[in-house]
Amino acid sequence: MFGQSLLKKAQKGHRKSFLQLIEVEKVKLYKMAYVYMKNENDALDVVQETITRAYIKIESVKEEQYFSTWLMRILINTAVEMLRRNAKVIVLENEIGETRAAHLPIEDKLDLLTAIEHLEEKYKTVIVLRYYQDLAVKDIADFLNCPEGTVKTNLHRGIQKLKEFYEGGKVSGQGY
Structure with a gap:
């Protein structure tokens, strides 16, 4: 060996x-x-x-x-x-979490992980791989078996949704 x-x-x-x-x-x-x-x-x-x-x-x-x-x-x-x-359990937990979040101070609401958690899976995955795992766009595309353009689009849209979250808006389709 x-x-x-x-x-x-x-x-x-x-x-x-x-x-x-x-x-x-x-x-x-x-x-x-x-x-x-x-x-x-x-x-x-x-x-x-x-x-x-x-x-x-x-x-x-x-x-x-x-x-x-x-x-x-x-x-x-x-x-x-x-x-x-476990989709039904997760939805219930999210509703409880959102209710609790309404009573938290603004500092606690501005938590990046919380915002990322509310993104659609396709945006969450590329953002986590890019910024938490430090993978290049090409590596993410290979990893997900999709074109680089799709990765770039999903990164851009995910970042836009995070900006909306931080500007007091909502992440469309997810309650934020």
Whole structure:
């Protein structure tokens, strides 16, 4: 096994190598999951499910340099899937959260993560990948399997919606 990459070892069933790969990514995974799920327990569930799915499909990664992107794609798909499954619960939580937010001081309302949470998924995803994961537009396009122009459009529209939020307006379609 000496001289082999961690990915190659993990693909051959070496659990310790897989865990080392995950160890490097765990903080990014949790942060991204939290942005989607908005609470610690659900975020941890998404991370756990992502790691399980990654372990099962580890052979599908062709190059180690793409492991992080591949893993993040699994996480986003898992989070979106979980949100769809629990759509009724999430809507109820959002309504309660918005009612509570109406009584908060202005400083608390101007929280960027809160604004991002209220964006449509396509805007939220590109903004998080661009500004929280520091991916280039081209990398985001590759990651999402869409044209760069679509990524740029969604970034621009997402930023516009965030500006509307901060100017006291509403993010259309989401209550803000």
